[in-house]
Amino acid sequence: MTINAESGAMRILLTGGRSPAALELARLFQAAGHRVFAAESAPYHLCRVSRFVERSFAVPDPANNPSDFAKSLRSIIETCGIDILVPTCEEIFHIARESSWFEGVCQIFAPTIDELERLHHKGKFIRLSEHLGFKVPETLQIESPEEWVPLLEDARFKEGIVLKPAYSRFASRTQLLDTSSSLLSVHQRQEMIRKLRESQASPRYPWVAQQLLRGEEWCTYSVAHGGELAAHVAYRSRFRAGRGATIHYAPSFQPLLLDWVRRFVEQIGFTGQIAFDFMILPDGTIAPLECNPRATSGVHLFGTNGGLAEAILSPSRLLGAESLAMPASGNGQGAMLSAAMLSYGLLQAAGERAFGQWLRAFWNSRDVVYRRDDPKPFLEQFRLLAWTSRIARRNGLTMQEASTLDIEWNGDR
DSSP states (O other): OOOOTTTTTOOEEEETSHHHHHHHHHHHHHHTTEEEEEEEESOOOOOGOOTTTTTEOOOTTTTTTHHHHOOOOOOHHHHTTTOOOOOTTHHHHHHTTGGGGGGGTOOOOSHHHHHHHHHHHHHHHHHHHHTTOOOOOEEEOOSSSGGGGGGGGGGGTTTEEEEEEEEEEETTTTTEEEEOOTTOOHHHHHHHHHHHHHOOOOOSSSSEEEEEOOOOOEEEEEEETTTEEEEEEEEEOBBBBBTBBBBBBOOOHHHHHHHHHHHHEEEEEEOOOEEEEEEEEEEEEEEOOOOOOOOOOGGGGGGTTTTHHHHOOOGGGGSTTTTOOOOOOOOEEEOHHHHHIIIHHHHHHHHHOOOHHHHHHHEEEEEEEEOOSOOOOHHHHHHHHHHHHHHHHHHOOOOOTTTTTTTTOOOOE
């Protein structure tokens, strides 16, 4: 499916309005002359109060009520005359699974559920990449706690093991085990085994063990139609919320990463938004780590004149051409979540003695939520944080886990 808005303004329904990425897209679409609507299951969200969103709707949460969620979206689509539905967060999986609700009603800028599944699942993505001929880190799927322990003696993981659920986000449950030292004490080894057994891995909730790689972490975000890239950006994963999401973004032209992504989407004929996490090793080898087949923070780097709205809605000029939509790089300008940079980022900088880098990044970056001509989302984010905090306390979760509890996809149960 190729979206085409060449004929004029479109009515766009965004889902996942809690995310800064959705807010960014709303602003870009409206600036390009389109009418933007939003649907969300969270009672507070950034798009709810943005002046760039014409109307916002409350919908059932897709994780627990997928059919009601889809039915509600269809009602909104019919009432507002929506031309295209653009998911941004993990609700994309529920929309794709319930896609029959939208047949003949509007276009959906999303792959099929089978395509999404093989990209989102951390083990299946590595196997797919390997099948396509790319070099990949050693990665095994684990379906019981007992399967972990022999890996401590496995030569393939002699430098260390990254443990993570096959379905996860923000590295919320990721564990790193450094097995490179032959001098591990009995206590250290017992502690590792305890962590492994606490994983509760099972056939229904698989985990993966991945070779621990050391190098530079990079992220990419791209838009593709029928296997052809229309937009692309790469940025360093320098400052993060713990081990999780990147909170500062600065574009950098990386031709090897662009080539990797171009070849990947071409081979699978991908249509949609797609993002990757990579490790570039000291010898220049590119190792794919994970894939997010949805919007990510890379959307913040294009700006009004960066061509992202065109790449999603009317990409005919960009496909197969040298005019691929890409933000300017190397000008020192970046984007950030300022609240997270003042908390997570500053703590990371202190621990790494990198205050100078943090200060330059903070000084040369814009906040992705606050805009002088659209100030309300900045205050709304604190209402959203308060709501997320209540969910976290009620369910014994971290804030990051709670932020996606009602929309996340952990496989078709």
